[in-house]
Amino acid sequence: MKENRVIGKSIPRLESGDKVTGKLQYLEDVKIAGMLHGKILRSSVPHGKVLKIDASQAEKLPGVVAVLTRDDVTDNSHYDSHYGPVFKDQTIVALDKVRYVGDPVAAVAATRPEIAEEALERIEVEYEELPVVTDPEEAVAEGAPILHETLLLPEQGFADLKDVRPLEGTNICNHVHIEKGEVENGFAESDHVFEDRFSCPPTQHATLETFTAIARFEPSGKLTLWSTTQNPFVIRDQIAKIFHLPLSRVQVIVVNIGGGYGSKLYPKLEPIAVALAHKTKRPVGITLNREEVFQTLTKHAARIYLKTGVKKDGTILARQCRIYLDTGAYAEIGPRVLNKSAYGAAGPYEIPNVMIDAYLVYTNRAPAGAFRGFGLTQATWGHECQMDMIARALKMDPVELRLKNLLDDGGEFITGERLNFLGMKECLVKTASAIDWDTKSVAQDSTKVRGKGLACFIKATLTPSISSATVRLNEDGSATLYVGSVDIGQGSDTVMAQIASEELAIPMDQISVVRSDTDSSLYDLTTSSSRTTFHMGRALQLAAQDVKKQLACMVAPIFQISPEDVVFENQSVKSGEGQDFSYQDLLVKHYGIRGANLVGRGVVKTSTINEKGEHQHSAFWVAGTGAAEVEVDKESGLVRVLHYVAGADVGKALNPLACQGQLRGAAITGLGQALLEELVYEEGLLINPNFFDYNLPRFLDLPEKMTTVIVERPNPNGPYGAKGVGETGLIPVAPAIANAIEDALGVRITELPITPEKVFQALQEKEARERQEATVSRTP
Amino acid sequence: MKENRVIGKSIPRLESGDKVTGKLQYLEDVKIAGMLHGKILRSSVPHGKVLKIDASQAEKLPGVVAVLTRDDVTDNSHYDSHYGPVFKDQTIVALDKVRYVGDPVAAVAATRPEIAEEALERIEVEYEELPVVTDPEEAVAEGAPILHETLLLPEQGFADLKDVRPLEGTNICNHVHIEKGEVENGFAESDHVFEDRFSCPPTQHATLETFTAIARFEPSGKLTLWSTTQNPFVIRDQIAKIFHLPLSRVQVIVVNIGGGYGSKLYPKLEPIAVALAHKTKRPVGITLNREEVFQTLTKHAARIYLKTGVKKDGTILARQCRIYLDTGAYAEIGPRVLNKSAYGAAGPYEIPNVMIDAYLVYTNRAPAGAFRGFGLTQATWGHECQMDMIARALKMDPVELRLKNLLDDGGEFITGERLNFLGMKECLVKTASAIDWDTKSVAQDSTKVRGKGLACFIKATLTPSISSATVRLNEDGSATLYVGSVDIGQGSDTVMAQIASEELAIPMDQISVVRSDTDSSLYDLTTSSSRTTFHMGRALQLAAQDVKKQLACMVAPIFQISPEDVVFENQSVKSGEGQDFSYQDLLVKHYGIRGANLVGRGVVKTSTINEKGEHQHSAFWVAGTGAAEVEVDKESGLVRVLHYVAGADVGKALNPLACQGQLRGAAITGLGQALLEELVYEEGLLINPNFFDYNLPRFLDLPEKMTTVIVERPNPNGPYGAKGVGETGLIPVAPAIANAIEDALGVRITELPITPEKVFQALQEKEARERQEATVSRTP
Secondary structure, three states: OOOOOOOOOOOOOOOHHHHHOOOOOEHHHOOOOOOEEEEEEEOOOOOEEEEEEEOHHHHHOOOEEEEEOHHHHOOOOOOOOEEOOOOOOEEOOOOOEEOOOOOEEEEEEEOOHHHHHHHHHOOEEEEEEOOOOOOHHHHHOOOOOOOOOOOOOOOOOOHHHOOOOOOOOOOEEEEEEEEEOOHHHHHHHOOEEEEEEEEEOOEOOOOOOOOEEEEEEOOOOOEEEEEOOOOHHHHHHHHHHHOOOOHHHEEEEOOEOOOOOOOOOOOOOHHHHHHHHHHHOOOEEEEOOHHHHHHHOEEOEEEEEEEEEEOOOOOEEEEEEEEEEEEEOOOOOHHHHHHHHHHHOOOOEOOOEEEEEEEEEEOOOOOEEOOOOOOHHHHHHHHHHHHHHHHHHHOOOHHHHHHHHEOOOOOEOOOOOEOOOOOHHHHHHHHHHHOOOOOOOOOOOOOEEEEEEEEEEEEEOOOOEEEEEEEEEOOOOOEEEEEOOOOOOOOHHHHHHHHHHHHHOOOHHHEEEEOOEOOOOOOEOOOOOOOHHHHHHHHHHHHHHHHHHHHHHHHHHHHOOOHHHOEEEOOEEEOOOOOEEEHHHHHHHHHOOOOOOEEEEEEEEEOOEOOOOOEOOOOOEEEEEEEEEEEEEOOOOOEEEEEEEEEEEOOOOOOHHHHHHHHHHHHHHHHHHHHOOOOOEEOOEEOOOOOOOOOOOOHHHOOOEEEEEEEOOOOOOOHHHOOOOOOOOOOOHHHHHHHHHHHHHOOOOOEOOOOHHHHHHHHHHHHHHHHHHHHHHHOO | OOOOOOOOOOOOOOOHHHHHOOOOOEHHHOOOOOOEEEEEEEOOOOOEEEEEEEOHHHHHOOOEEEEEOHHHHOOOOOOOOEEOOOOOOEEOOOOOEEOOOOOEEEEEEEOOHHHHHHHHHOOEEEEEEOOOOOOHHHHOOOOOOOOOOOOOOOOOOOHHHOOOOOOOOOOEEEEEEEEEOOHHHHHHHOOEEEEEEEEEOOEOOOOOOOOEEEEEEOOOOOEEEEEOOOOHHHHHHHHHHHOOOOHHHEEEEOOEOOOOOOOOOOOOOHHHHHHHHHHHOOOEEEEOOHHHHHHHOEEOEEEEEEEEEEOOOOOEEEEEEEEEEEEEOOOOOHHHHHHHHHHHOOOOEOOOEEEEEEEEEEOOOOOEEOOOOOOHHHHHHHHHHHHHHHHHHHOOOHHHHHHHHEOOOOOEOOOOOEOOOOOHHHHHHHHHHHOOOOOOOOOOOOOEEEEEEEEEEEEEOOOOEEEEEEEEEOOOOOEEEEEOOOOOOOOHHHHHHHHHHHHHOOOHHHEEEEOOEOOOOOOEOOOOOOOHHHHHHHHHHHHHHHHHHHHHHHHHHHHOOOHHHOEEEOOEEEOOOOOEEEHHHHHHHHHOOOOOOEEEEEEEEEOOEOOOOOEOOOOOEEEEEEEEEEEEEOOOOOEEEEEEEEEEEOOOOOOHHHHHHHHHHHHHHHHHHHHOOOOOEEOOEEOOOOOOOOOOOOHHHOOOEEEEEEEOOOOOOOHHHOOOOOOOOOOOHHHHHHHHHHHHHOOOOOEOOOOHHHHHHHHHHHHHHHHHHHHHHHOO
């Protein structure tokens, strides 16, 4: 077999140099001629009726071109008032109600941002405050204030959300129920039953770049929308529907993105920007400040009740799980997040009896949406903590307990299907080995203790889905790639260039990737769910192969060989017997004139029915393991991660450096979520919506050592066997650290984040308990 | 046969409303963040050695970021100093010599345009003046100053210019020689031989929009170039070569164009803008003022010597022609213009013996390049004036003389090939009828006389050439069109939308045409030569048919019919037996998920070998006739065009309104060239480089009545039979008017423009001659 030329090589990201030197432009740097600046007035109350909005004083301010209020939005024949990716529960600006502090109430377009800002203060709004609920379990309790009286379903939803089940008259906007076997029988047969509660707070994506949208209507009526989105085609689709435009008249352009992590998937400020552009007939740009980003999208807080029945030897017989995800005031893509949480709740284990009930609940907090890991992080926090608690109770080694129950190639998932191309076991074993699992780590200092912990999971990717790509072979034999997926910093453009370079035998520096633009790229469903390499990479590979096929058909008659026998090397077609043409010369020869170029197409669609006609929950499976070695200061409760190992089955590492980068970056985010991060609400008001008060990991918080373990269990449907790695590194971090802390200290923290206070207090309680037990045992 | 739904309908141009309301943005309106403003220092002498350039004082001016001089350009490893579409005779800025007043010598990039302007004044340049030549015949004479000592040919020239023949050591940079039969025998057999000289002055395109270029290097090294070009792919190719970039790293974007007429085809200010962006590492925009446009490109002045031998009955036996075209200081695309002039010099007549020699000559004037009509206007000025002079001498009706010799379907062209799909005769006859040829027109006022004249021609299109298009069917059944050709006001986008609408059964308002952008569109050779409808229209039709084929293959198995039997109607596929799917529903059904779109491709390439393997000079032939009725004021020599008829064989009028618009607009330009326009040089200095002193037609100069005659002789290779009409209206105007003046007054003007002074003086001379003849005849 021919050796790969660029695939599997650690090629630095194409744009890295420009990023570290600060040269790269982001959307906030882009100014459109004649652009007005938009600012959004947001609700100051967490729940209320909007009694009155008076914008007349704002409109009088010189430089203010328009104020957008519910008066513009209601009964407007040019656009809809309601929208949303799953339910039409959002409105462009508030109509009769506001549902959280930060809910958009009005917007101003002015010639300068400061004027728009000043105008906001002149808009008078009167509210009648309503009872507030900010806890998902309180929100489902009898008598809780209801946020949405009715829910509108969109005409055409996502294919994977056909069964979304809101519970009318409650705050539950989706309920997922999964059953396998007879869970009660399982518990009855078990030697031990464990019941625990775990919780995760709401957190924030904390992308360095905030959100920007610039909307411009051409005089012809065509809308150009620049957006900091990970999902240009979804934005195009949603905006076209809201504003009653054919897709041919909406172009969404994405420039460089400063981090997404799931926060930039669905419409946010875009409908307001477009409505302002529509009203003013001028381009309008809006950039959110940091506080507004905190008010725009968060990660779902979770409450997880986990009940697991095991035999004495550690075999898990039954698992029941109840999950509440707090989706805030609007569902956003929460129903899908809930789905992923529910299907991940039993963990990467083969369990005969399972019952899962997951609820997505409205509360008066900022909307929660996708977050790297997509609900799996919360689910994994539950089952991976409990696995160690079970191991401890059974006095088993946690790795041994996991291996005993682990799902691997051929194992049966909770849906009843058999899993394929899954390197879970190899990943677990190698990660354990990398943290030197069998060696006890000892602190130098007597006030400190050390421990090790690990956690593992498998994750599905969004299925069904679709990606399409085109590759243009230029007149000079260079290539231009068109991909609708967005390089949000994960390095996908580099990987796409590698795939094209490999397939077409064109050097990397002759390849350009066109930035995502719905006019120049074919459809891609989404840049999320660790799906880009698998889907778009494969689509691109097919597109490149389509170009090769065209070239082969051109040259085969000249070479007098079959098209299949044409060899591609060094930007040339070769007969294998000494004849060759550079691509450039072949195009000239074929068309009789310089200037012809070629375009190749590739489409990848995945389905919930596999090639054999069987149901499949996911087009591919990701397996990951995290292992942590920690040192805990017993006097302060401070946890320091000495060594962190991120292990992943990536199918095939197309670019090992990029895989490592993804794993490390994700693990650091996970570390923040494990130890530091929490959105703190007081009476419905978020009190830390900024980077001073919201505790992100600093460089000094990072592990002293980080290791990555890359397992390659190829999936034949991915390009060169590649699967995905975008989310893997994040998901197991918190339970791995919590397990290491228990290993070190013997205390169990079940509520994230694991702050020094919680550790210290747990240690105090443990010592008090031990003292008491000692007293009791000393008592005759 | 099914009736066309939108083809053949007079649909107003898509952008007309935005143009007349002033809403449309042109490139001068576009500002790029961080953009510097460039200005060009131009030579003040018509010919000279550059002894010294000192930019140090300019560089010190606050706000000046860079000055570009020959020091930057010479031996620069990042780019070439020389460039040009046919010869590399141009330099980015002057090296050792300047060759005309206006030759770029240096350029400044500054934070504000006024600063750049001021900096220009601080650049010291010393010249050693050299002898000047501004007349093409003087320039070929012995001892004339030579402008270019050597000529560099580019590595890869245009396919149609393989045989370009410069005469080393002279100012002749191309010589075309055409021979058919034995011209001397032809003259010997003739009853009459006519020898005449005709001349045309240099003129200007006078586009309302001047030239703008904005160059920006991405940090990655990719170049984005916004340009007011009619030829984005040629600009991309040339700039890539000059700046040593693969085509994948050069993107040329064209926004709305305010008129081209051939002036915006090849690099002009673009290399300077790119070199400044390269030096400053910032975006640089340059907009030329009106005077600079006059200094940048003009139309070739011509001197034509025509010798024609005829029999008594009017049969032309021989024609010999010598043409000198003045290409100014640089050849630009002059060699192709010369070619067209030479092949058009014998006119639309079947002549057994022909010899043509055409010379392209350097002089110390602004470069001359393409101009609507591409050398045909000059050639037609010669032969169509002489035809009437012959008719007058033979006392034949000019129409009858033409019809006797006319080339029509099946006639033999000077290349020896037979012409097809040519409606020359029908066009001539119908145009003559429209001007009411057989009725003598009489002036009301005794100081005025009236006359009628006409002129006709056939024109080739650039062959070989290539155009490619893509059509995207969007997820909702709307369509987006990608065409590399540029709508320069001729209405091509509207026609493309009509073709797609017709083929795909999609309403016009669901179709968008993406503006020309080399990244999003496939290759198109050029927007010129009346070629867009024929080439790009057909490519687009093929692309739309490719989409239909894909849809048919998807639905045929569902309908259980053959793909060929699928019916396309109302954005739907139908079985013809009651089954149907909207495009949108079919895509969802086929892919199992919303979001798939399709792309169809179409490529048209033409060759100098036709389908039968015979040589063809042109992929299609345009035939045109112009007829004028004029009134001449004998006391002032003032000519007023009372009625002008523009006749054209367009193959098929896809949009009759657009054809009429093209014919009328072109005829008005022709009227300016006939009666008003001339660039006036004094000692190498152009003295009327502005719209005050350069005499363009005003509304009051327009004919009182204008009529269009549209003949449809379909060419099966064009979309629905369409050929082209962009240049047709202009070419015959001047000789038609000159012939009408002779009809009215009996005087013949052979030098354009036909000013009142020339008419008055010719009349005076005629009357003096008549008086003298009368005196002679009265003398016994």
